[in-house]
Amino acid sequence: MFTGIVEEMGEVVSLTQRDDMPLWDGTKGSGTELTVKASIMMEGAYLGCSICVSGVCLTATELDYDESIFRVGLAPETIRRTYLGDLKTGDAVNLERASEIGGRNSGHFVQGHVDDTGEIIDRWTDEDSLFFKIKVTPDVLAYIVPKGFIAIDGTSLTVCEVDYQEKWFTFMLVEYTQKKIIVPAKKVGDRVNLEVDVLGKYSENALAALIPRLEALEAKVESLEKALVAGK
Template identity: 30%
Template sequence: MYTGIIQNYLPVKSVSNAPGLTSFSIIFTPEILKNLQTGASVSIDGVCFTVTKVLENEVFFDAMQETLSKTTISSLKVGQKVNIERSSTEGAEIGGHIISGHVHGMAKIIAIEELENNHVVTFQLPERLSKYVFDKGFIALDGASLTVVDADFDKETLKVWFIPETLSRTTFGFKTVGDMVNVEVDQQTRVIVDTLERLLPQYLDKNK
């Protein structure tokens, strides 16, 4: 599990593509590398990965076909910077919200507004995810726990206001219009919406 508080953004060192499998490595800083072992879980742009190998400060991961088909990892390039968060430990502070690292889909950046000390980004959501997004609710984008400022159900878009601190600690300071990001909706919201969708019609039928 993760908290959505990005610890750093780090460069991709290598990418090796094979049918249905992409292996890649990232150069870790000493702080994030500390006590990291093979088998540990790391969130990379919001996707949960297992460490397959550690060579000094270079850490290796594998992405299977399912991950490649549903996330931005399929377009990973050498030199690209990615958001990193080590898995949370028992008793650790949850500064964002609980994130599983199981991405539900991808969103596209369709507008960026530069305001004084603010950076407003509009995202186009996949149709099937828009029902889980509400004003002031949580959402994880590329692994970062963020608050939805404006959710438009008709247009299936959402806006996020980034403060300078968030921009300096994540890759969102480099994003441009057209870029894709990984989306994980809030799990509690998803359960509530899905439960209501399943049970409400049954309840209404019984009480006609």
């Protein structure tokens, strides 16, 4: 679990395709490996720990403390759902270590499970604030509400406006945040990783389970009312 408060911006060292990755049964398989240079992430890091890379929860598979680099594997699902597979050497990524139990959460509950990517279709400034407009799919937009939480490239942010017909939403970055994350460097046409507030998903799931029971109860009440009317 993460908070969406980015701790540092790391630098992509390499993104490589490997065919010698060890599998559970001792055989070798192919896969994608991402190597990132960072400093804060190495503090307290251990093999198997979780690191949020631009909104994606990934497992550290190799640590080089002398060079201040860590390596993570990108599963096919990760490549399909995010833009991490398009990263190039020298690109910046947002980084956050897993949150500590009992620690402060200045953002919101971020799982690092990206739902989809969105496309930047506009950006502008309002005094010292930087605004972005993001085009998204209807499936993702259903969980986005004005003034609600959303994680953009792993950063906990507040939704400003939502247009459900045109399928876009906006968010803004205050002056302090602009200097701490990678989003301000992105241009119109670039993609961002999106994770909606998981509480919305849980609420929908709970409601979906409750609705059939309510409908059955309403039908039973209606049947009893008809029986009472017929018996008069």
